[in-house]
Amino acid sequence: MVLIKKYPNRRLYDTSSSQYVNLDYIKKLVTDHAEFTVVDSKSGADLTKSILLQIISEQESNDQQSLLTNSVLKQLIRYYDTDMQLFMRQYLEQSMAVFLERQDTLQGMMKDLVDASPLGLFNQIMEKNMKMWREWGDLDAPKGGEKSE
Structure with a gap:
């Protein structure tokens, strides 16, 4: 904290x-x-x-x-000093929590969708190829004090 x-x-x-x-x-x-x-x-x-x-x-x-638009602010102000104030506070907290949870889920779905798209698949293939080329380059590199000709 x-x-x-x-x-x-x-x-x-x-x-x-x-x-x-x-x-x-x-x-x-x-x-x-x-x-x-x-x-x-x-x-x-x-x-x-x-x-x-x-x-x-x-x-x-x-x-x-x-x-917060003017309309939203006015509506919030109307709930102060009413019997519904506590209910509104709980409703807003729960609504924001659900919204953020759904947003995370939606972002995950969008990532999966992009990964599964032709561009996403092409990107995955390119990443694998780059990794292989780097590994092959490491195999061909001279070791220790050896000099390449």
Whole structure:
């Protein structure tokens, strides 16, 4: 578990690597599936959610990379302070988990499809040929201090 401390000057410090980091570093931890926590350096309060929201906010400011449309954001806001808030949180978590699982399955199927395509088969044949040629080249190479003529 990576522990990151946030100092009053708004700097973030990774205690495991003993270095100051930025939001891009935190984003990389997320994409690498690393477990981490961000805490306030003085109080020890957990600030992980606010840092994650800050990363999302920065990503959402670029319309080309935005995931959350105005419509989606409005719908999410409508669920706050309702009896359905807990249900919505669970639904979103489960939906994302299923989506990511299906995405991995789909990527595996696409890889298998590409490997089975004529281009994929040709690529496999070329890789085998290159390996054989390298091995044959190693057999013909002079050994130790021998000189080739």
